[in-house]
Amino acid sequence: xxxxxxxxxxxxxxxxxxxxxxxxxxxxxxxxxxxxxxxxxxxxxxxxxxxxxxxxxxxxxxxxxxxxxxxxxxxxxxxxxxxxxxxxxxxxxxxxxxxxxxxxxxxxxxxxxxxxxxxxxxxxxxxxxxxxxxxxxxxxxxxxxxxxxxxxxxxxxxxxxxxxxxxxxxxxxxxxxxxxxxxxxxxxxxxxxxxxxxxxxxxxxxxxxxxxxxxxxxxxxxxxxxxxxxxxxxxxxxxxxxxxxxxxxxxxxxxxxxxxxxxxxxxxxxxxxxxxxxxxxxxxxxxxxxxxxxxxxxxxxxxxxxxxxxxxx
Numbered sequence: 302x303x304x305x306x307x308x309x310x311x312x313x314x315x316x317x318x319x320x321x322x323x324x325x326x327x328x329x330x331x332x333x334x335x336x337x338x339x340x341x342x343x344x345x346x347x348x349x350x351x352x353x354x355x356x357x358x359x360x361x362x363x364x365x366x367x368x369x370x371x372x373x374x375x376x377x378x379x380x381x382x383x384x385x386x387x388x389x390x391x392x393x394x395x396x397x398x399x400x401x402x403x404x405x406x407x408x409x410x411x412x413x414x415x416x417x418x419x420x421x422x423x424x425x426x427x428x429x430x431x432x433x434x435x436x437x438x439x440x441x442x443x444x445x446x447x448x449x450x451x452x453x454x455x456x457x458x459x460x461x462x463x464x465x466x467x468x469x470x471x472x473x474x475x476x477x478x479x480x481x482x483x484x485x486x487x488x489x490x491x492x493x494x495x496x497x498x499x500x501x502x503x504x505x506x507x508x509x510x511x512x513x514x515x516x517x518x519x520x521x522x523x524x525x526x527x528x529x530x531x532x533x534x535x536x537x538x539x540x541x542x543x544x545x546x547x548x549x550x551x552x553x554x555x556x557x558x559x560x561x562x563x564x565x566x567x568x569x570x571x572x573x574x575x576x577x578x579x580x581x582x583x584x585x586x587x588x589x590x591x592x593x594x595x596x597x598x599x600x601x602x603x604x605x606x607x608x609x610x611x612x613x614x
Contacts, residue, residue: 303361305370306422309414314353315400315439316410320378321349322388323411324357326490327378335368336541337361339482341550352430355414374419380411387493394449394495394515402439410439452494452514455598456481462594463508470508471566471574472582473591474501475551477510480535484597485512487534492522503570524599524606531597536613544588551583 311317325347329339337343346358361368378384385408393399400407456477463470481499488494494514502509516522567573574582598607 302363303359303365303370305357305359305361305373307357307359307373307419308422308425308428309355309417309419310428311353311355311410311414311417313410313414313439314349314351315441316407317353317355317414318349318392319385319388319400319407320411320414321347321355321357322391323378323380323384324355324376326384326387328357328359328373328376329486329490331376332368337363337368338479338538338543339486340479341543341547350430354428354430357419370421374421378415380408380415385411387490390493390517390520391489391495393444393517394493396441397446397449398441398443400439401442407439448518449515450518450520450601452488452516453600454481454484454488454512454514455600456510457596457598458508458591459594459596460507462591466590467572468582469587469591470503470570471572471578472551472587473508473595474503474510474566474570476547476588476591477508477595479547480597481510481512483534483538484531485514487530488514488527491530492516492527493520501569508570524601524604527599528597528606528608531599532608532610532613535592535610539592539613544585544592548583548585548588551579 309317309320311320325345328345332338332343339345342362344360348356350356359373382404385404389400389407458470458473458477463473478499485496485499489496494516497513497515500511500513502511563573563575592613593609593611596607596609598605
């Protein structure tokens with residue numbers, strides 16, 4: 302396992318926030334291109350502080366021989382109209398406001414930040430926030446709730462399957478979380494949604510994982526586009542050995558790999574699973590069976606569409 306912390310500073314904190322979104326989106330793309338996926342292979346915590354500090358904390362659950370810190374440092378961002386617009390949409394939804402400024406000037410400021418090298422935390426002596434006490438920056442203009450709309454994404458286990466195979470519920474929680482986490486990344490990176498939090502619902506005859514998003518109301522994406530992209534993502538993950546990898550990591554229960562949150566699963570489902578239990582249940586065939594018995598539902602208000610994954614090859 303590697304933990305890589307990268308830092309940058311900027312005199313334009315609001316533009317630095319845009320840069321953070323662009324970097325994380327393209328970092329996800331880079332890692333996905335190497336067949337690595339959120340939660341299963343890595344986690345990213347990215348923040349931009351009001352004084353202009355950009356802080357990227359990446360936990361990589363694979364060997365340095367696969368991807369090294371230097372490769373993350375050398376990622377060259379594509380700062381173009383699409384990436385800028387995507388970051389503007391996301392930050393607007395996050396802040397419930399929009400940045401006021403000409404896109405040409407925004408792009409210039411983003412280029413200035415990009416040309417500044419990352420400083421790994423291991424090489425940093427000390428950063429003093431007072432150096433950015435009077436930043437020159439673009440301003441946020443507040444927006445009302447009418448400017449935004451909510452989207453809900455649900456991974457739902459078939460109720461009959463949940464009743465007949467209750468021992469699979471903990472495995473479903475892990476699978477659903479990984480799927481919803483990577484779908485959330487894709488919806489953010491490709492469709493510019495901003496995630497507002499996840500929920501889980503487990504009852505006697507039902508189990509589901511829910512992710513909530515917000516976006517600008519004038520965004521004209523069709524639910525069929527999002528659903529098709531979700532299905533393509535899950536198919537790609539499966540093609541890249543996702544089911545085998547998940548089975549091995551759960552059965553291994555290595556601290557350098559994903560570790561199920563047993564207490565969270567217990568609090569949600571009433572089922573506490575130990576290492577021997579994961580060895581028994583986390584078989585590839587069982588994960589495939591669960592995948593065949595779940596559906597993905599996406600809702601904009603009262604408009605809802607759903608797909609299943611039982612026809613994935």
